[in-house]
Amino acid sequence: xxxxxxxxxxxxxxxxxxxxxxxxxxxxxxxxxxxxxxxxxxxxxxxxxxxxxxxxxxxxxxxxxxxxxxxxxxxxxxxxxxxxxxxxxxxxxxxxxxxxxxxxxxxxxxxxxxxxxxxxxxxxxxxxxxxxxxxxxxxxxxxxxxxxxxxxxxxxxxxxxxxxxxxxxxxxxxxxxxxxxxxxxxxxxxxxxxxxxxxxxxxxxxxxxxxxxxxxxxxxxxxxxxxxxxxxxxxxxxxxxxxxxxxxxxxxxxxxxxxxxxxxxxxxxxxxxxxxxxxxxxxxxxxxxxxxxxxxxxxxxxxxxxxxxxxxxxxxxxxxxxxxx
Numbered sequence: 001x002x003x004x005x006x007x008x009x010x011x012x013x014x015x016x017x018x019x020x021x022x023x024x025x026x027x028x029x030x031x032x033x034x035x036x037x038x039x040x041x042x043x044x045x046x047x048x049x050x051x052x053x054x055x056x057x058x059x060x061x062x063x064x065x066x067x068x069x070x071x072x073x074x075x076x077x078x079x080x081x082x083x084x085x086x087x088x089x090x091x092x093x094x095x096x097x098x099x100x101x102x103x104x105x106x107x108x109x110x111x112x113x114x115x116x117x118x119x120x121x122x123x124x125x126x127x128x129x130x131x132x133x134x135x136x137x138x139x140x141x142x143x144x145x146x147x148x149x150x151x152x153x154x155x156x157x158x159x160x161x162x163x164x165x166x167x168x169x170x171x172x173x174x175x176x177x178x179x180x181x182x183x184x185x186x187x188x189x190x191x192x193x194x195x196x197x198x199x200x201x202x203x204x205x206x207x208x209x210x211x212x213x214x215x216x217x218x219x220x221x222x223x224x225x226x227x228x229x230x231x232x233x234x235x236x237x238x239x240x241x242x243x244x245x246x247x248x249x250x251x252x253x254x255x256x257x258x259x260x261x262x263x264x265x266x267x268x269x270x271x272x273x274x275x276x277x278x279x280x281x282x283x284x285x286x287x288x289x290x291x292x293x294x295x296x297x298x299x300x301x302x303x304x305x306x307x308x309x310x311x312x313x314x315x316x317x318x319x320x321x322x323x324x325x
């Protein structure tokens with residue numbers, strides 16, 4: 001193998017690695033999640049992005065996503081910040097726009113807006129006074145008016161699911177944030193092409209991702225739109241002892257999602273550094289340009305340290321077998 005082949009087998013320099021901030025308490029310890037410390041450490045370790053999940057209700061205690069991102073913005077300078085993903089249907093669009101504007105202002109323009117439909121917890125839609133079966137239509141209509149709201153323009157809109165009449169909101173954003181659309185199915189792909197700059201799925205195999213990325217390209221081409229980027233959220237836990245890694249992951253998944261490990265393990269990356277690196281590489285080979293690492297287990301900041309080593313391996317070490325070409 002010549003030097004050019006070795007170079008090509010490393011991940012592209014444009015690949016971005018990020019972490020999901022620990023805004024939840026999956027093991028029900030009663031402790032406040034270490035969001036501020038985690039954001040600082042993620043920046044120190046060289047991650048490009050930090051993200052938060054967004055739920056009003058779940059099986060585990062969960063900090064509000066907008067408050068958590070504001071706290072992260074206050075203690076970082078370089079780190080890009082993002083929602084993975086904001087459940088736009090839970091909020092009146094003008095309030096959502098005000099929250100997005102505020103975080104973008106506090107961060108100095110470092111915000112990426114991931115948007116999702118949700119629905120795995122019908123209880124949070126009931127709590128918000130929103131019919132869960134209308135969530136998709138609410139998201140589409142909210143995305144239609146959001147650009148004007150964010151840019152400080154008057155909005156008068158009456159749709160099937162939403163009615164929005166809002167004076168210009170300030171501080172208006174100078175430019176729209178990058179918008180990523182969550183979801184795995186056909187509707188999510190179509191929504192991405194219609195409204196998004198990128199697609200943000202989770203719980204897909206590399207093979208499934210390749211197939212759906214091809215469909216995304218078809219839809220974009222047919223609509224005359226640029227091909228969306230792909231950002232993947234993936235569950236990870238790094239430990240030299242694979243079985244200990246699996247136990248940590250299982251406890252986390254049970255506490256946060258009431259899910260057994262075997263249901264989602266095939267879509268995650270668990271075990272020693274080399275094994276996690278190769279699993280991540282398989283997704284990068286499938287076309288993922290940005291990775292959001294959701295750490296599992298009781299020590300997320302320890303996982304950040306280990307994952308920084310994994311990311312460095314991917315950037316500097318050629319694939320051992322079956323790697324990039």
